[in-house]
Amino acid sequence: MAIERLTPNIGACVSGLDLATLVPADRPMIRDLLEQHMVLFFTGQSLTPASFRSFGEVVGDLEVTPLLPGLSGDNDPIHIVEAPPGVERGRFADAWHTDVPFRECPPYATILKPEYLPSLGGDTLWASMYAAYEMMSEPLRRLADSLEVVQAVATPRGKFEFTHPVVRVHPITGRRGLNVNSVFSRRIVDVSVIESARLIEMFCTLATVPDVQVRYRWTPDTVAIWDNRFTQHYATSDYNEPRRMQRLTVIGEPVLGIGKHHGIKSTAAAA
Numbered sequence: 001m002a003i004e005r006l007t008p009n010i011g012a013c014v015s016g017l018d019l020a021t022l023v024p025a026d027r028p029m030i031r032d033l034l035e036q037h038m039v040l041f042f043t044g045q046s047l048t049p050a051s052f053r054s055f056g057e058v059v060g061d062l063e064v065t066p067l068l069p070g071l072s073g074d075n076d077p078i079h080i081v082e083a084p085p086g087v088e089r090g091r092f093a094d095a096w097h098t099d100v101p102f103r104e105c106p107p108y109a110t111i112l113k114p115e116y117l118p119s120l121g122g123d124t125l126w127a128s129m130y131a132a133y134e135m136m137s138e139p140l141r142r143l144a145d146s147l148e149v150v151q152a153v154a155t156p157r158g159k160f161e162f163t164h165p166v167v168r169v170h171p172i173t174g175r176r177g178l179n180v181n182s183v184f185s186r187r188i189v190d191v192s193v194i195e196s197a198r199l200i201e202m203f204c205t206l207a208t209v210p211d212v213q214v215r216y217r218w219t220p221d222t223v224a225i226w227d228n229r230f231t232q233h234y235a236t237s238d239y240n241e242p243r244r245m246q247r248l249t250v251i252g253e254p255v256l257g258i259g260k261h262h263g264i265k266s267t268a269a270a271a
Helices: 024-037 049-059 129-135 138-145 193-208
Strands: 002-005 012-015 039-042 079-081 109-116 124-128 148-155 158-165 167-169 176-178 185-188 213-216 223-227 231-235 244-250
Touching (some): 002 024, 012 024, 024 049, 039 213, 049 109, 049 223, 049 244, 129 176, 129 193, 138 167, 158 167, 176 193, 185 193
Parallel strands (some): 012 039
Antiparallel strands (some): 002 012, 109 223, 109 244, 148 158, 148 185
16 A cells, blocks of 8 residues: 655545455554545545445445435435536535534545546545644634534425534544534624624635645546545536536544534424
8 A cells, every 4th residue: 555645734645455355444544544634535446336335334334414315215325426407606516615514413524436527627625624723823713712603504304503613623632623614604603794704704715725725636446535524625617527426424423622522403403
């Protein structure tokens, strides 16, 4: 196995490892690599849906999310990621976001592999929210540390909403990362509407700085996995040919804030 770091802050390409051969005992190895690099790109892979799911189960327990169709039905943890025909730019995955942050326990990790790709375009970018937080001045970090944000989405299956800390703390290392995104973060708690909008805009802008990012041009033999807790991602919409991906999400833990365990349910999640 060979590992090539792609940027100082985030991303590594891993070659010489066949994901189809991994077993549950390999979970610590994969999670350790993920802790180090935040986004991993495994090249040279040829996974069937069954072996793709098996790799996901090596990483952790899989979940079914309410936003995307399953490969073989509503209860299939392999979700299809494909822009609907006629969707407007900025209305699908081409905005900086994290996956399913509106639950009490957002996913620990997301795993993605291509089903088919455009001949040009369709790259994905990731941002380290550790690095974004660390870019802020000390007074702004203190402010962010004290705030909470409402993460929400409305779907045909109901409204999902949960209040989390603006700054998430790693449960083992204590490292801090921003926990606000441009798609699901609706408002900052206990501030005015104008203040909330400006704070969300400022926090979200930090993810757009190239210094905290890695960009990947997909190949058919690549499987990517990222730490969904402390990254955001953006799927470019610069292509005119079909692009269809298969996605798994791994169940995560409650969000830890500064000094205490946060997590305040705002509304009952729909079934």
